[in-house]
Amino acid sequence: MDELTTLLHDAVEDVEPTDRLVAIRQRAAKPRRGRWYLAGGALLATAVVVAGVAVLTRPDTDRGADPVGQPTASGSHTVPGSVQAVYYLGKTPQGPRLFREFRWLPATTRLAPSQYVEQPPTDPDYFSAWPEGAFLAAYVDYPSGLITVQLADRSLQHRPAGMSPAEARLAIEQVIYTVQAYAQQPLPVQFEAEGNPIGTVYDIPTSEPLAASPQLDVLALVSISNPAEGRVVEGGFSADGVASSFEGTVPWELRDETGEVVRSGSAQGTMEDHLTPWKTDTIDVSDLPAGTYTFVAMTDDPSGGEGGGPTTDTRTITVR
Amino acid sequence: MTRETSLDADTALEQLYAAHWRRLVRLAVLLLRDQGAAEEVVQDAFVAMHGRWRSLRDPDKALAYLRQSVVNRSRSALRHRGVVERYVARQRPAADLVEPADVSTLAHDRRTAVLEALRALPTRQREVLALRHYLELSEAEIAETLGISRGSVKAHASRGSAALRELLAGHLDGGDL
Numbered sequence: 001m002d003e004l005t006t007l008l009h010d011a012v013e014d015v016e017p018t019d020r021l022v023a024i025r026q027r028a029a030k031p032r033r034g035r036w037y038l039a040g041g042a043l044l045a046t047a048v049v050v051a052g053v054a055v056l057t058r059p060d061t062d063r064g065a066d067p068v069g070q071p072t073a074s075g076s077h078t079v080p081g082s083v084q085a086v087y088y089l090g091k092t093p094q095g096p097r098l099f100r101e102f103r104w105l106p107a108t109t110r111l112a113p114s115q116y117v118e119q120p121p122t123d124p125d126y127f128s129a130w131p132e133g134a135f136l137a138a139y140v141d142y143p144s145g146l147i148t149v150q151l152a153d154r155s156l157q158h159r160p161a162g163m164s165p166a167e168a169r170l171a172i173e174q175v176i177y178t179v180q181a182y183a184q185q186p187l188p189v190q191f192e193a194e195g196n197p198i199g200t201v202y203d204i205p206t207s208e209p210l211a212a213s214p215q216l217d218v219l220a221l222v223s224i225s226n227p228a229e230g231r232v233v234e235g236g237f238s239a240d241g242v243a244s245s246f247e248g249t250v251p252w253e254l255r256d257e258t259g260e261v262v263r264s265g266s267a268q269g270t271m272e273d274h275l276t277p278w279k280t281d282t283i284d285v286s287d288l289p290a291g292t293y294t295f296v297a298m299t300d301d302p303s304g305g306e307g308g309g310p311t312t313d314t315r316t317i318t319v320r
Numbered sequence: 321m322t323r324e325t326s327l328d329a330d331t332a333l334e335q336l337y338a339a340h341w342r343r344l345v346r347l348a349v350l351l352l353r354d355q356g357a358a359e360e361v362v363q364d365a366f367v368a369m370h371g372r373w374r375s376l377r378d379p380d381k382a383l384a385y386l387r388q389s390v391v392n393r394s395r396s397a398l399r400h401r402g403v404v405e406r407y408v409a410r411q412r413p414a415a416d417l418v419e420p421a422d423v424s425t426l427a428h429d430r431r432t433a434v435l436e437a438l439r440a441l442p443t444r445q446r447e448v449l450a451l452r453h454y455l456e457l458s459e460a461e462i463a464e465t466l467g468i469s470r471g472s473v474k475a476h477a478s479r480g481s482a483a484l485r486e487l488l489a490g491h492l493d494g495g496d497l
Contacts, residue, residue, distance in 0.1 A: 002453075003492055004449065004453045004481060004484060004485070005453040005454075005456065007430075007434050007453075007488065007491070007492070008350060008434065008449070008450065008453040008454045009453075009454060010427075010430070010431065010434070011350065011430075011431045011434035011435055011438075012346035012347075012349050012350055012431075012454070013431075014431075015345065015346050015349050015355055015358075016342075017341060017342055017345035017346075017355070017358075017359055017362075018359065020341075020359060020363050021334070021337050021341075023363060024333065024337065024363055024366045024367055024370070025330070025333065027363075027367045028329075028330075028333060028366070028367050028370035028371065232334060232335075232338060233338060234335070234338040234339050235338070235339070320338075
């Protein structure tokens with residue numbers, strides 16, 4: 001290698017590009033850039049990548065339960081759609097909390113943002129608190145600063161058997177967080193049925209517009225944005241997400257199919273009154289045998305498990 | 321592993337992205353300097369490649385297309401950005417390509433100097449040097465990527481190297497240039 005070769009490699013060695021696979025797939029699947037839809041009198045861009053974090057959920061493969069339609073057989077044409085942040089319930093040491101997942105939603109599904117939560121999550125560790133058909137529509141009215149979520153009927157006024165009060169409260173937050181992510185603004189959310197505000201949903205008072213509860217009260221304290229569930233990795237990858245962890249430290253592990261830790265490290269975020277971004281360095285997997293691995297991100301737990309142990313979020317990835 | 325002939329556009333996109341995204345962004349940083357702009361350019365190239373997959377159908381051809389597309393798009397991005405750049409320069413004291421906290425000031429200075437020096441070169445010379453010394457392409461491959469003759473590649477390479485070495489004299493150790 002001559003000296004200019006060394007210098008040029010060195011000059012960009014620490015350039016770590018952000019992951020844009022979702023944005024690329026999203027645009028690759030679109031005939032035109034920027035589709036605009038009318039919602040509640042306001043023009044919304046549905047092509048926004050929420051919070052600037054691009055993540056892929058594998059849209060059209062391997063999941064029978066996935067609501068996403070198959071592309072045409074040739075594979076050369078795919079459906080238009082958008083990437084949306086959807087919140088789901090999952091288990092943490094603090095009880096059920098919301099995890100954020102980025103979903104590919106084809107335009108042809110014509111879902112209202114509140115209906116996103118009716119779609120099953122990609123990550124098998126999560127679940128939704130809402131049955132299919134729960135919602136009719138949702139409107140974002142920017143001028144008057146209100147999001148209206150319409151339930152299909154009054155059948156969900158009361159908490160069903162088997163749902164705890166904590167889960168019911170979280171179910172409401174699941175909708176609020178998801179439609180606010182869609183709106184890109186923390187507007188209050190009014191639940192309605194049959195054209196009027198509904199007094200309770202799952203026994204939670206909803207007659208007035210509701211604001212989202214603080215993140216640290218409802219969100220899982222660590223959440224992975226990248227890699228997406230099922231991501232195929234060659235050579236190396238980096239992971240990122242959001243967390244609120246002791247001193248901002250987010251320990252991570254890569255485990256093989258036997259559960260053995262084959263890589264580990266920690267990413268550094270900050271500690272504030274909301275979740276803040278973390279990102280790992282590049283994780284080199286070039287010398288790992290091809291196969292399925294689990295990436296685990298954790299909160300730091302200086303108590304050694306006394307407080308119920310760390311919150312974890314996981315993603316299954318395939319190393320080629 | 322999927323056979324190449326049966327690769328569909330989406331799978332090809334995913335595989336090429338996994339294998340080449342970082343390298344192509346770094347190539348674009350050498351050409352454009354700004355990382356955000358570099359990512360935009362390479363993202364556009366991947367989208368275009370996906371759209372053209374029916375006629376490419378082969379990962380090697382697709383990679384050649386991506387390289388060409390990144391170089392061409394970088395060139396046109398440079399042409400259109402004079403105004404923006406002056407504005408940004410006023411907002412931001414220094415380029416934020418690297419985190420000075422992680423690297424020694426010396427390495428940081430050297431990297432900045434290399435990128436600055438590349439910027440100072442004529443476009444063709446910069447392109448030839450980046451393809452030769454970063455992607456390590458052969459003369460023939462560079463000629464094909466840029467759509468110029470091998471003789472021109474040689475000429476740009478030799479003039480470009482000389483100019484770059486002169487600009488970077490302080491950062492090249494040893495006098496055997």
